[in-house]
Amino acid sequence: MISVTGLNKTYATRAGAPVFALSDVNLEIAQGEFVTVVGPSGCGKTTLLKILAGILQKSSGSILVNGTPIERPTRQLGVVFQEALLLPWRNVLQNIMVPVEIQGLDRSTFEASARQLLRLVGLSGFEQKYPRELSGGMQQRVGIARALVHDPDFLLMDEPFGALDAMTREQMNLELLDIWAQKRKTVLLITHSIAEAVFLADRIVVMSPRPGRIVDIIDVDLPRPRDLDMINSDAFGTYVRRVRGHFGSRGMDA
Amino acid sequence: MSDVSPLRSNRATGSIARWGRRPETGLSALLFVIVTAGWEIIVRLLDVSSLVISPPSAIALALWGNLGSARFYYHAGITLWEILAGFVIGSLVGLVIGIAIGQWKILEKTVYPYVVALQTVPKVAIAPMIIIWFGYGLASKIVITALIVFFPVVVNCIAGMEAASTQQIEMLMSFTASRWQIFRMVKLQTALPYIFAGLDVAIVLAVIGAIVGEFIGSQAGLGNLLLQKNFSMDTAGSFAILIVLSVMGIVLHKLMTALKRRVVFWMEPEATIATEAT
Numbered sequence: 092m093i094s095v096t097g098l099n100k101t102y103a104t105r106a107g108a109p110v111f112a113l114s115d116v117n118l119e120i121a122q123g124e125f126v127t128v129v130g131p132s133g134c135g136k137t138t139l140l141k142i143l144a145g146i147l148q149k150s151s152g153s154i155l156v157n158g159t160p161i162e163r164p165t166r167q168l169g170v171v172f173q174e175a176l177l178l179p180w181r182n183v184l185q186n187i188m189v190p191v192e193i194q195g196l197d198r199s200t201f202e203a204s205a206r207q208l209l210r211l212v213g214l215s216g217f218e219q220k221y222p223r224e225l226s227g228g229m230q231q232r233v234g235i236a237r238a239l240v241h242d243p244d245f246l247l248m249d250e251p252f253g254a255l256d257a258m259t260r261e262q263m264n265l266e267l268l269d270i271w272a273q274k275r276k277t278v279l280l281i282t283h284s285i286a287e288a289v290f291l292a293d294r295i296v297v298m299s300p301r302p303g304r305i306v307d308i309i310d311v312d313l314p315r316p317r318d319l320d321m322i323n324s325d326a327f328g329t330y331v332r333r334v335r336g337h338f339g340s341r342g343m344d345a
Numbered sequence: 346m347s348d349v350s351p352l353r354s355n356r357a358t359g360s361i362a363r364w365g366r367r368p369e370t371g372l373s374a375l376l377f378v379i380v381t382a383g384w385e386i387i388v389r390l391l392d393v394s395s396l397v398i399s400p401p402s403a404i405a406l407a408l409w410g411n412l413g414s415a416r417f418y419y420h421a422g423i424t425l426w427e428i429l430a431g432f433v434i435g436s437l438v439g440l441v442i443g444i445a446i447g448q449w450k451i452l453e454k455t456v457y458p459y460v461v462a463l464q465t466v467p468k469v470a471i472a473p474m475i476i477i478w479f480g481y482g483l484a485s486k487i488v489i490t491a492l493i494v495f496f497p498v499v500v501n502c503i504a505g506m507e508a509a510s511t512q513q514i515e516m517l518m519s520f521t522a523s524r525w526q527i528f529r530m531v532k533l534q535t536a537l538p539y540i541f542a543g544l545d546v547a548i549v550l551a552v553i554g555a556i557v558g559e560f561i562g563s564q565a566g567l568g569n570l571l572l573q574k575n576f577s578m579d580t581a582g583s584f585a586i587l588i589v590l591s592v593m594g595i596v597l598h599k600l601m602t603a604l605k606r607r608v609v610f611w612m613e614p615e616a617t618i619a620t621e622a623t
Contacts, residue, residue, distance in 0.1 A: 141515075144519045145518075145519070146515050146518045146519050163521075164518055164519050164520065164521045165521065166521055168519065169520075170516070170519040170520075172512065172515075172516055174512065176510075176512055176513055176516045178513065178530065178531065178534070179611040180534045180610075180611045189517070189520060189530065190520040192526075192530075193517065193520045193521055193522045193523075193526055193530075194520065194521060221611060223611070241520070
């Protein structure tokens, strides 16, 4: 599990006055849980993810992953970014193998799981294709497979479907839930779409900017497996209204 | 590639279609014919002395004579060897220094200023000293060529490594990549197109470097031969050598471009984009 206590992040600015990107963030994520973080731009949600991923230094506070403090990137995490960030000089299979190569894992064992993941994300037969031959949705599927290949406990996702069109995005949400159900990973997904946050989550963390802080944590009691029809249900609408209430009342662009 | 695009099938319909699509090739050849013919006619009409300028026909004859003589190939071989050896040594040193500066920021502040200082010294001006240090043989020409080649490779190497995407680097970092792994997996590939641009400039400069070296002091090579022709007022012979040097440069440049296409294959926007499968 991940536990974040009293996390602060301030950026020094040229003008002198520091910017509070994150202020007193407290969050516990249980094993196997699907948590979404939603908030308008500038609320520090990407900063939170980068600190969790270990690629950004926190200013103060503590982060424990399975009881050990996080100061730098760890093998227990797999990260999916806003853009797929595939390396154009590597084919699909070689791109998925990037974490395996970095961590010096056994190539043949993990190549088998890479192929299996490729089947899971519906891209069997695309092993030898290069990123430029794939659509945006396909590229992000490869990005998800890459984040899972070294079998991490946690999956961090930073607006992974933000760059996709609405139809592809819904499809990817369903696929992600399938993958989550099969792989039993703990997921923290950041989004600026309230509907996406409600649709995917066990729990929604609502963040607000200046300073970036948590304003609400909502348990989502919608049944699983979820399907797109649920989006029109009253219960779904209630959750969406509750999240939106936080932004509407402050007059922010969510 | 089973799908033939309309553009591709047009190309096969014949030379007329090709002329329609690529008139510049034909125009370029036409320009050559006009200039050469004009040159020939003017030289003959005005009866210009062959000491001043030779008609293209005389140059072609001199060139033909060269291509049939073993002595000429000996000189050409020496110059080619100087070009290639100087190019390889200069670019290797350039790559090592460029990569080192790209990897360790501290070197950019400490070593790079001296690299720039070295570049501001005109190579032609220090060539006589290099001849004194390395003798009249091949070594001095190779050193001069390497010195000229080195700088564009260093500069492009540094620029290329700095162009690496921060996001890609963060992605690798999140998977616990080390500095060296980040270099191997992203920075080097990002730098390759830049490095090849540098090598392309360098290979052409290498030809100049070898000739400058031979001009200043040599026993053999095309530059040496060119000086001899100049002294004996053999203008046609001089031009014939210039043509050979120019062809050498063009061929080396083309080879470099072909090599670049193979190595930096992902830069080619040839492949068709697959459609969304869902």
